[in-house]
Amino acid sequence: MKTYIPEPEVSGAKKWFVVDAAGQVLGRLASKVATVLMGKNKAIYTAHVDVGDYVIVVNASKVRVTGAKATDKIYYRHSGFPGGIKARTFTEQMKRDSTKVIRLAVRNMLPKSILGRGRLSKLKVYAGDEHPHDAQMPEPMTLGGKW
Numbered sequence: 001m002k003t004y005i006p007e008p009e010v011s012g013a014k015k016w017f018v019v020d021a022a023g024q025v026l027g028r029l030a031s032k033v034a035t036v037l038m039g040k041n042k043a044i045y046t047a048h049v050d051v052g053d054y055v056i057v058v059n060a061s062k063v064r065v066t067g068a069k070a071t072d073k074i075y076y077r078h079s080g081f082p083g084g085i086k087a088r089t090f091t092e093q094m095k096r097d098s099t100k101v102i103r104l105a106v107r108n109m110l111p112k113s114i115l116g117r118g119r120l121s122k123l124k125v126y127a128g129d130e131h132p133h134d135a136q137m138p139e140p141m142t143l144g145g146k147w
Helices: 026-038 090-096 098-107 114-120
Strands: 016-020 054-058 074-078 085-089 123-125
Touching (some): 026 054, 026 098, 026 114, 074 090, 074 098, 085 090, 098 114, 098 123
Parallel strands (some): 054 123
Antiparallel strands (some): 074 085
16 A cells, blocks of 8 residues: 655645634644644645645634733743843733734744745734635634544
């Protein structure tokens, strides 16, 4: 029996999913979204071929974290100059740009390669409940149990 490897034309029919992040825990949401972006929820998953689907995350400003992460979780960035490190807590980052919180959580769960960066471009995150992707007819994705 030969190993099945999907061709890019076969995996070309990409679905669109929409996820409501209101009240969801950040890490659990990000792991489910990363799984769909990579295509691990499909039977034809192959690590070196992009078989994942598009994911739209709405209500990013209503995502939550557990425990003391709201004050203890720190987002760092660096200007590239000596002493140029800056830091923000989770609460400060949510007030400033809540979409970046979800994007960073999903990015850190994807492979650190060209393929991972390509998969991240299939993630669309919006702070409110409106999105401009109605023409793609996204299906709602539930996060509980098997999906």
